[in-house]
Amino acid sequence: MAVWALGINHTTAPLDLRGRFAFALDQIAPTLHSLRTDVGNRLGRQPEAAILSTCNRTEIYCAGAQHEIDTTVEWLAQAGHVNPAVLRSHSYALQDAGVARHAFRVASGLDSMVLGEPQILGQLKDAVRVAEEAGALGSTLNQLFQRSFAVAKEVRTSTEIGAHSISMSAAAVRLAAQLFEDLSRVKVLFVGAGEMIELAATHFAARSPRGIAIANRTLERGEKVAGRFGAELMRLADLPTRLHEFDIVVSSTASQLPIIGLGAVERALKARKHRPMFMVDLAVPRDIEPEVKELEDVYLYTVDDLAHVVQGGQAHRQAAVAQAEAIIDAGVQSFVHWLDQRAAVPLIQQLQQQTEEWRAVELARARRMLAKGEDVEAVLEALSRGLTQKMLHGPMAELRTGDAESRQRATAAIEHFFLRKER
Numbered sequence: 001m002a003v004w005a006l007g008i009n010h011t012t013a014p015l016d017l018r019g020r021f022a023f024a025l026d027q028i029a030p031t032l033h034s035l036r037t038d039v040g041n042r043l044g045r046q047p048e049a050a051i052l053s054t055c056n057r058t059e060i061y062c063a064g065a066q067h068e069i070d071t072t073v074e075w076l077a078q079a080g081h082v083n084p085a086v087l088r089s090h091s092y093a094l095q096d097a098g099v100a101r102h103a104f105r106v107a108s109g110l111d112s113m114v115l116g117e118p119q120i121l122g123q124l125k126d127a128v129r130v131a132e133e134a135g136a137l138g139s140t141l142n143q144l145f146q147r148s149f150a151v152a153k154e155v156r157t158s159t160e161i162g163a164h165s166i167s168m169s170a171a172a173v174r175l176a177a178q179l180f181e182d183l184s185r186v187k188v189l190f191v192g193a194g195e196m197i198e199l200a201a202t203h204f205a206a207r208s209p210r211g212i213a214i215a216n217r218t219l220e221r222g223e224k225v226a227g228r229f230g231a232e233l234m235r236l237a238d239l240p241t242r243l244h245e246f247d248i249v250v251s252s253t254a255s256q257l258p259i260i261g262l263g264a265v266e267r268a269l270k271a272r273k274h275r276p277m278f279m280v281d282l283a284v285p286r287d288i289e290p291e292v293k294e295l296e297d298v299y300l301y302t303v304d305d306l307a308h309v310v311q312g313g314q315a316h317r318q319a320a321v322a323q324a325e326a327i328i329d330a331g332v333q334s335f336v337h338w339l340d341q342r343a344a345v346p347l348i349q350q351l352q353q354q355t356e357e358w359r360a361v362e363l364a365r366a367r368r369m370l371a372k373g374e375d376v377e378a379v380l381e382a383l384s385r386g387l388t389q390k391m392l393h394g395p396m397a398e399l400r401t402g403d404a405e406s407r408q409r410a411t412a413a414i415e416h417f418f419l420r421k422e423r
Contacts, residue, residue, distance in 0.1 A: 007059035019285030048138035050131035191251035244271035
C-alpha cells in the first residue's frame with residue numbers, strides 16, 4: 001500500500017495563496033468525493049483520503065495501490081484555480097515514512113506557527129472524523145492517524161513542548177496593548193463565533209474591555225459565545241453601520257470572500273474622526289480586504305503578521321523538541337513496519353485461499369470414500385497423502401525444471417520453508 005501527502009502551509013505559501021485552498025469543515029466531504037473520483041480514475045480504484053484545512057495549512061493525505069502525487073497536484077491546482085507549476089513551487093509532497101513523520105509532527109504541534117500549540121490536534125481529529133463519515137477513510141489512513149494521536153499524546157505528556165507557548169490570540173492582545181494604553185477603555189468587536197473567536201475573546205475579556213460585541217451570521221451560535229462573555233450580539237448585516245463604534249476588531253469566519261471592505265472601514269474612520277482602529281484578521285481566506293492595511297489610522301494584522309510575535313518563546317522549548325523528535329522517530333519506525341507487513345496481506349490471502357481449496361477437494365474425496373464403506377484408516381492415509389502431494393507439487397516442479405540458477409534459488413527457498421529444524 002502506498003501512502004502520500006500533498007500540502008501547503010505558513011512556511012511554504014503566502015496567505016493569499018493559502019486562502020485559495022482553504023476548505024470549511026462542511027466543504028470537506030464533497031471535496032473528498034471529488035478528489036477520490038479524480039485520482040480513482042487514474043488508479044482504477046478510489047484511494048483512501050483525508051483533508052486537513054486550517055488557517056495555516058491545507059494538507060491532503062492519501063493511500064492507494066501506488067503513489068499518485070502528480071494527479072493530486074493537478075486536482076488541487078484545479079480546485080484552487082491556480083497553475084499547477086505555481087502550486088508545486090509552494091507545496092511539499094511526501095511518501096510513506098515521510099508522510100508518517102510529517103503527520104506525527106503536525107499532531108504534536110512541532111510544525112505549527114506556535115510551537116507546541118494544542119489546537120491543531122483537535123483540528124486533525126475533526127478532519128479524520130469528517131473523512132470517516134464521508135466513507136473516505138480506510139485501514140491504512142486510519143492506522144496513520146490513530147498513531148498520530150498516540151504520538152501527540154506521548155509528546156505532550158513526556159516533554160515540555162507546550163510550555164511558554166504564546167497563542168495567536170495572546171499575541172493579538174499584546175499588540176493591541178502597545179497601541180492602546182488601557183484596554184479597559186476600549187470596545188472590542190469579534191466577527192464570527194468559531195473556536196478561534198472564542199480563544200481570542202477569552203484573552204481580550206481577561207483585560208476587562210469597556211464593551212464586547214459578537215457579530216455572526218448564525219444568531220444561535222453567536223448567542224452562545226456572547227452569553228459566555230456577557231457580550232452584545234449583533235447581526236452581521238449591521239456591521240457596516242456600526243463598525244465605527246469599535247476600537248478593536250477581530251475577525252475569523254469561514255467566508256470565501258472578504259466581509260469587511262475598504263469602503264466600510266473608510267466610513268468608520270471618518271465617523272471616528274480618525275481615532276485609530278486595531279484590526280486582526282485571523283481568517284484564511286481573508287475576512288478583511290488587504291487594502292485596509294494602507295489606511296493611515298488602521299493597524300491591521302493577519303495570521304502571518306503575528307508570526308514574529310508568537311516565535312518569541314521558541315528558545316525555551318528547543319530542548320523539548322529533541323525529546324519530541326525521538327518519540328516521533330520511534331513512531332515512524334513502528335508505522336513503516338506495520339505498512340511493510342500490510343504489503344504481504346494480498347499474498348497471505350491468496351495462499352490461504354489456495355490451501356483452503358486443496359483442503360476442500362481432499363475432504364470431499366475422503367467423504368466419498370467413507371460413503372462407499374472404505375476403511376477409515378485407508379481414507380485418512382489417502383487424505384494426508386493428497387494434501388502433501390498438492391503442497392509439494394509446485395516446489396518439486398521447480399526443482400525438476402528451469403536452469404541451474406533457478407533450481408538453486410528453488411533449493412534455497414525449499415530448505416528455508418520446509419526443512420527448518422525446530423530450535
